[in-house]
Amino acid sequence: MVTIQVARKKRDSYQHGDLREALVQAGLKLLSEGGVTALSLRAAAQLAGVSHAAPYRHFRDKEALVAAIAERGFRLLTASMREELARIRAADPRARLIALGVGYLRFALESPAYLQVIFGGVMRGDHVPPELGVAGAEAYQTLRDEVAAGIASGQLRRKDVDQVSLACWSMVHGLSTLLINGAIPHPGPAAARAMIEGLLRSLGEGLYTPTK
Amino acid sequence: MVTIQVARKKRDSYQHGDLREALVQAGLKLLSEGGVTALSLRAAAQLAGVSHAAPYRHFRDKEALVAAIAERGFRLLTASMREELARIRAADPRARLIALGVGYLRFALESPAYLQVIFGGVMRGDHVPPELGVAGAEAYQTLRDEVAAGIASGQLRRKDVDQVSLACWSMVHGLSTLLINGAIPHPGPAAARAMIEGLLRSLGEGLYTPTK
DNA sequence: CCTACCGATCGGTAGG
DNA sequence: CCTACCGATCGGTAGG
Numbered sequence: 303m304v305t306i307q308v309a310r311k312k313r314d315s316y317q318h319g320d321l322r323e324a325l326v327q328a329g330l331k332l333l334s335e336g337g338v339t340a341l342s343l344r345a346a347a348q349l350a351g352v353s354h355a356a357p358y359r360h361f362r363d364k365e366a367l368v369a370a371i372a373e374r375g376f377r378l379l380t381a382s383m384r385e386e387l388a389r390i391r392a393a394d395p396r397a398r399l400i401a402l403g404v405g406y407l408r409f410a411l412e413s414p415a416y417l418q419v420i421f422g423g424v425m426r427g428d429h430v431p432p433e434l435g436v437a438g439a440e441a442y443q444t445l446r447d448e449v450a451a452g453i454a455s456g457q458l459r460r461k462d463v464d465q466v467s468l469a470c471w472s473m474v475h476g477l478s479t480l481l482i483n484g485a486i487p488h489p490g491p492a493a494a495r496a497m498i499e500g501l502l503r504s505l506g507e508g509l510y511t512p513t514k
Numbered sequence: 515m516v517t518i519q520v521a522r523k524k525r526d527s528y529q530h531g532d533l534r535e536a537l538v539q540a541g542l543k544l545l546s547e548g549g550v551t552a553l554s555l556r557a558a559a560q561l562a563g564v565s566h567a568a569p570y571r572h573f574r575d576k577e578a579l580v581a582a583i584a585e586r587g588f589r590l591l592t593a594s595m596r597e598e599l600a601r602i603r604a605a606d607p608r609a610r611l612i613a614l615g616v617g618y619l620r621f622a623l624e625s626p627a628y629l630q631v632i633f634g635g636v637m638r639g640d641h642v643p644p645e646l647g648v649a650g651a652e653a654y655q656t657l658r659d660e661v662a663a664g665i666a667s668g669q670l671r672r673k674d675v676d677q678v679s680l681a682c683w684s685m686v687h688g689l690s691t692l693l694i695n696g697a698i699p700h701p702g703p704a705a706a707r708a709m710i711e712g713l714l715r716s717l718g719e720g721l722y723t724p725t726k
Numbered sequence: 727c728c729t730a731c732c733g734a735t736c737g738g739t740a741g742g
Numbered sequence: 743c744c745t746a747c748c749g750a751t752c753g754g755t756a757g758g
Contacts, residue, residue, distance in 0.1 A: 321727085337635055338550050342752065353728050355755085364753070396722065418635045421695045423549055438697070459723040460716065468698070468709075469685070469716045476688025477680070483633045485650070486680070504672065504681045508720025510608065511671040533743085554736065565744050567739085576737070 322360040322370075324350040329371050333415035338424050343367060368424055369431050375416030376437035382409035383444050395452030396506060402445055403474045403498045410478035411494055417482060421475075445471060473505055474498065534572040534582075536562040541583050545627035550636050555579060580636055581643050587628030588649035594621035595656050607664030608718060614657055615686045615710045622690035623706055629694060633687075657683060685717055686710065 328349035332340045343364050344354040361367045386405035390397055410417050419425065420438075449467045452458040460466050477498060480486050489497055540561035544552045555576050556566040573579045598617035602609055622629050631637065632650075661679045664670040672678050689710060692698050701709055 339636075343754090344752065354753090355729080356727055358754075359727070421691060421697065422634050423630045423695065424551075425695070457723055458721050459719075460721065465712060466716070466721060468689070469713050469721065472688035472692060472713060473681070473685045473717075474688070475692060476684035476686070479633060479691055480684060480687060483635065483637070485633065500677060501681050501684060504678070505685075505717055506720055506722045507671075508718055508722075509670050509672065509678060509681065510718045510720075511669055512724070555738090556736065566737090567745080568743055570738075571743070 321350060321352060321356065325357055325360060325367060326370055326374055329367055330413075330415050333371075333418060334413075338418065338422060341368070341424070365429075366431075368419060369434050371416070372420045372425055373431070373434045373437045375413075375420050376434070376441050378413065378416065379406065379409050380437075380441045380444050382406070382412075383441075387448075395448065395455055395457045398448050399452065399470060399506075400499055400502050402448060403470070403502050404495055406474045407478055407481075407494055407498045408491070410482060411488075411491070414482040417478065421479065442467070442471075469505065470502070473501055477501060533562060533564060533568065537569055537572060537579060538582055538586055541579055542625070542627050545583075545630060546625075550630065550634060553580070553636070577641075578643075580631060581646050583628070584632045584637055585643070585646045585649045587625075587632050588646070588653050590625065590628065591618065591621050592649075592653045592656050594618070594624075595653075599660075607660065607667055607669045610660050611664065611682060611718075612711055612714050614660060615682070615714050616707055618686045619690055619693075619706055619710045620703070622694060623700075623703070626694040629690065633691065654679070654683075681717065682714070685713055689713060 325346050328346040329341055331349060332342070332345055343357045343361070346367065347354045347357050350356075357367065361370065383402045383405035386401040386408070387398060390401045392398060392401075446463060446467045449458065449470065450463050453461055453463060453466070458466060481488060481494070537558050540558040541553055543561060544554070544557055553576075555569045555573070558579065559566045559569050562568075569579065573582065595614045595617035598613040598620070599610060602613045604610060604613075658675060658679045661670065661682065662675050665673055665675060665678070670678060689698075693700060693706070
């Protein structure tokens with residue numbers, strides 16, 4: 303009796319051990335291959351190798367899966383920016399801001415589906431889970447901290463931290479989405495790096511000819 | 515017999531006279547109210563008051579409707595930018611670039627669904643109709659012309675027209691999408707104008723403290 | 727975590 | 743431009 307129960311338990315439980323994680327990955331794959339319309343709980347379940355009712359044990363509804371993907375996206379975005387920061391190991395605020403941009407763009411080009419979920423209108427404003435808000439705030443704070451340091455060091459002329467952060471964010475995010483959506487021909491990794499460096503240098507030095 | 519035919523023709527034909535246009539509007543309404551997943555040919559047909567088979571007389575498939583909406587979006591975007599240009603009637607390149615940004619952002623906030631279709635991943639790279647490409651190129655050219663004039667007048671320091679255009683476009687587009695997706699609290703029309711003016715001034719003058 | 731089922735909706739076509 | 747129909751898929755629930 304006991305042995306039978308153990309055997310059944312083994313067969314019944316999800317082999318990979320973490321169905322929730324498998325569903326997030328499956329959802330991501332659906333998104334990158336078929337766009338937002340291809341994302342469904344049922345298809346994700348099939349990709350993960352479980353019945354289409356199984357996901358409801360981990361996600362209350364489809365929206366919850368989308369939110370989980372978005373949260374993961376924010377965390378990976380933050381990680382990508384921090385990796386670039388760690389790589390350069392420079393204290394110069396200008397170099398650090400460029401590193402943030404490189405990290406942002408690299409993440410966008412490597413896993414465009416994440417950005418599509420976060421900023422592509424899949425997330426309806428319904429009810430945003432608190433963990434998602436936290437993850438988003440953390441990503442923004444990563445940028446904001448560097449901007450604040452740049453202002454403190456005197457290298458950034460404007461003093462409104464959020465205004466300057468928004469300028470950087472808008473430019474890097476704008477380039478990322480334009481590239482992702484094919485509005486601009488896709489560059490390779492190296493060209494992408496040169497692209498973002500050029501844009502951020504323009505933003506730093508200004509487009510206008512100095513008035514003597 | 516003739517009168518009957520006339521009567522039937524009148525009853526059978528689409529009342530508004532332009533079903534194609536009605537379907538574009540219906541698709542747009544679906545998008546703005548329910549997001550990308552709410553857009554379907556059948557729902558659009560219902561909104562337009564026709565049977566769900568009727569749209570196929572005007573659009574080969576769903577993709578064709580999406581492309582038509584996107585094309586319309588590009589044209590309205592171009593028109594919005596040109597309206598702002600006409601409004602200021604100034605020759606100063608800096609003022610004109612800001613006007614372009616104001617027009618872009620105004621359009622984005624007034625009809626976010628268009629931008630969602632154009633840049634939100636609904637358009638899959640499958641086969642882009644030539645009219646859509648033309649409309650997109652026209653929007654970009656509107657910006658590029660002003661940048662070229664600014665370079666010619668000597669007010670813009672960098673000489674690469676496309677690089678400078680991309681910088682402006684990325685920043686304005688980035689701010690627009692961040693606002694549309696609720697990443698940043700929605701401002702009113704006046705605050706939005708101040709926002710884009712502030713960002714473009716930052717881009718123009720540069721974020722860095724001038725060396726000496 | 728599964729099978730079986732619900733009502734609804736979808737894109738698309740046949741045939742008129 | 744319509745009715746009627748096709749096969750497929752969807753979100754979600756019941757019940758175990």
